[in-house]
Amino acid sequence: MNTSLINKYNIPGPRYTSYPTVPFWDEAAFTADLWQQSVIRSFNESNDAEGISIYIHLPFCEQLCTFCACHKRITKQHSVETPYLESVLKEWKLYLQLFGKKPKIKELHLGGGTPTFFSPENLKILLEGIFAHAEIAENPEFSFEGHPNNTTKAHLQTLYDLGFRRCSFGVQDYDPQVQKAINRIQPFENVERVTNWAREIGYKSVSHDLVFGLPFHNWEKMEYTIRKTLELKPDRLAFYSYAHVPWIKGVGQRGFDENDLPSGEEKRKLYENGKKLLEELGYIEVGMDHFALEHDDLYQSMISGDIHRNFMGYSSSKTQLMVGLGMSAISDSWYAFAQNEKTVEAYQKRVEEGVIPVFRGHILNQEDLLVRQHILNLMCRLETSWDATTDFPELQHALESLKEMEADGLVVLSKNSIKITEQGRAFTRNVAMTFDLRMMRNKPETRIFSMTI
Template sequence: MKQPLMITQEHIERYDVSGPRYTSYPTADRFVEAFDAAAYVKAAEQRNISNWTQPLSVYVHIPFCASLCFYCACNKIVTKRYEQGAIYLNYLQRELNLHLNKFSQAQAVNQLHLGGGTPTFLNDDELTSLVDMLKKAFVFNQEGEYSIEIDPRTVNQQRLQHLRTLGFNRLSFGVQDFDAEVQQAVHRVQSYAQVETLMQQAREMGYQSINADLIYGLPKQTPATFRETINKITTLRPDRIALYGYAHLPSRFKPQRRILQDELPNAVDKIQMLSEAIQQLMQAGYVYIGMDHFALPDDSLAIAKQQGRLHRNFQGYSTMADQDILALGVSAIGKMGATYSQNAKTLEEYYDFLDQGQLPIVRGLALSRDDLIRRAVIMAIMCHGELSYESIELSYMVNFRDYFKSEIQQLADKQKQGLVVLEDDGLKVTEMGWYFVRAIAMVFDRYLQHDANRARFSKIL
């Protein structure tokens, strides 16, 4: 019988620290206002000059929510004024037109993601208008991945069918937790039966992949209650499960001030929830993709991991390796070549830019050679759990052991802790190391090593 992992109190105390999730490197907090719309345009022009034909990934941010979830750290606007949806679509069209003017030819798209907020805040006609807008702008690959985040409280069978008719083939359900007391504590009440019915209907409609988001570390959660939530979600058997640790940052996110600190589980309970959840999900047949993602063996995410094609972007783990991301909407983050860019974070500022006929990009970053090298290292660790020194040396013409001499020395301590295995030609993350993979990646983060203030990040446990 397989021996259980021996995660000690020393592990918990040492690694109960703040750190990035590495959906990008450098992380978004390193973006600068010196990178503006003009810098983005140069990156788009470079794509034209190089005649880069790899399809785009398109992200659209819909910020509106009808009700407030206390745990939420997303950029959202809580409102019952549904007429705001039509106004917002008008501005999305303006922004899209500005982007299209920068490209010399029609762009292919093989990945679309609608996030929020709550994308299903928009009514059926508005969602139709949005999809029509995008289909007129781009050439959509028939075999692409087209996903939308849904709040089970805002959809029914008819809405699911409408989304399927529009071409969406992937759904992401915001579940978080099935325990009634936890749901009350975070102001998001939805029944198991409601989610079960919607998932079954979605399968019957032919959706290729269904994801469920869960969060551990919420107020009033215990290992016992979360164990029951995992039992219920495995009964529903979504194709993918995203298991996030709750990031309690009330100084940054005002809604979280409604959560009582005393009701939050401690680090010991959180690691027990994570440990038991991983074991339960793997026993139920899920593949551990890494950090916060699980998938059934026949899901494209699990296949991508098996084939070494796994990637990580602003939405988490992805099968689409290193694609340019065209981002639309307030606060949306895009990637073009070796640059990142982010739109204005407030609706007023976003609208104001577009009223002036300007792209609403307010900050971003042009990656240096060192950024690119370190990004490759961090993504290899986060996505594959192993790193070949030779692959970095051949790609970037560096001597890995010289370039990362200090980092290799720091990893020696993590090897003693049982988190990594250092070899002559590379490193491997151990089974235990996956619990602390963010801490391993942090060793290679040049910005973080010189940063005394990490409190803006969530705890890695």
């Protein structure tokens, strides 16, 4: 990777799990009534044909990992499980009232926090409560995130019996110095144990999450982690860039000195070397930050063109409506976004009042919808095209910006399309930013995003 390109394009930028991105939502124009109208519209348009997705945010963790930027609550008191799950099921009933008929669940994902903080028995109660008033679509995609230190065989078996066939485990890194810095002490043996259990039980896709750019990272440590990971040959891998955003997450990301972090150039080398090693070992890069073996659904969806990206990340199938349940969860009706209250107490209070607990959101206008599709195309397929119906006001300005990227070998432009090159894949976020009208028109005065490299 050309060092000058890294220096040139290593700027703050969104990860584009949505457009508009959260900092550029028009919260003043958002109301709960408009949100509910958009949910009803989307449900009526899409439920029969494709079903809906559900994301359930389970926020509790027993300890703080200092690299984490997720919304979580640190506690060792497992008495919080039942009241929280009761609130989630009450929120689900509020959405069922909006739908007016049984939803068809195509995708369901348990994220956090640490979903496996909850006992298998409580997870069963939660999921049976969700399924009791719904239909399960054909070939559903049910997945969960597990912590290798506390995921038991009972967790895996219980969720498998409820229809889950995908699981992901947060590995991050195996080096002792790095683990200590991020407060994530996790022996390889724990990851090996849960991975083997999942395969014995019958999970069709086991994923491991790795993070590069962590404190004290160098290639020797990263290579060790990748080679240890490959001993277990997970079906897919997330290979994330560490997002250092202490101005957002405060003390949670200050468990180490910023001088301990690798530079932009060093970090990019970790990615480039890691990508090369993964590809040598049979993994194929899918979209951005993800790798999969050829048999995995994520790779197959890339080949078929069905790959999708939303607040849950990359998915091998798409639904128009995604309902987020739980504290801080974000929902997407395609026509609008909405986020739930960000503390457990505020979330539970609103639910007890019989109110869908959203506190902010964004209603997409026609221009937003056009730009959203272009950015989604770039993030999923590394290309997009336009005609008279998919043009937008600043397109020519975007193309002028892209000419410089074309000269740098990052994209190929034609009259009505753009394609990201293999070298440009590492700069996908930068390419997408040239289409981001909301950010162009309202440039942030302070830093709000992590670096793109």
